[in-house]
Every structure is written in structure tokens, then in C-alpha cells.
Amino acid sequence: MWLGTEGGGVSCYDGARFTTYTxxxxxxxxxxxxxxxxxxxxxxxxxxGGGVSSYTGAxxxxxxxxxxxxxxxxxxxxEDG
Numbered sequence: 001m002w003l004g005t006e007g008g009g010v011s012c013y014d015g016a017r018f019t020t021y022t023x024x025x026x027x028x029x030x031x032x033x034x035x036x037x038x039x040x041x042x043x044x045x046x047x048x049g050g051g052v053s054s055y056t057g058a059x060x061x062x063x064x065x066x067x068x069x070x071x072x073x074x075x076x077x078x079e080d081g
Contacts, residue, residue: 004032046074
């Protein structure tokens with residue numbers, strides 16, 4: 001279970017404990033407004049001001065307006081196709 005927060009990053013609950021990830025870990029921004037999982041199991045986070053972050057279980061990758069994203073405030077995620 002993934003949980004987004006306002007200013008505290010994102011937490012993953014494995015049924016026994018929480019692991020929290022923040023911008024210090026590579027997340028685009030500590031305010032996470034949307035979470036989605038694609039067909040490969042990659043987790044996507046829509047952030048406020050930090051664009052979209054993806055997490056493979058090993059590291060974060062970030063997409064912002066510098067990479068062509070329309071804006072750095074992402075309110076929703078959804079897989080196409």
C-alpha cells in the first residue's frame with residue numbers, strides 16, 4: 001500500500017511496517033498528490049512542483065517540464081493502453 005503525503009514524501013506499507021521516501025531519496029517533491037502502478041509494477045507519483053516520479057523498487061526517475069511534461073504539478077496518473 002502506497003500513501004502520499006503533503007510535505008512528508010510517500011510511504012509504503014508492507015503489512016508490518018512503513019518505509020518512507022522523500023526528495024532526499026530522489027522523489028521529485030515531498031508533496032505527493034497521485035499514485036499509480038503500471039503493468040510492469042513500476043510505481044508513478046504525481047507531485048506538487050516536482051513533476052512526475054517513477055520508482056522501480058531500486059531508484060527514482062523524475063520527469064518535469066525540462067523533459068517535456070506540460071507542468072510540474074501532477075494531479076493524476078493513469079496508464080494508457
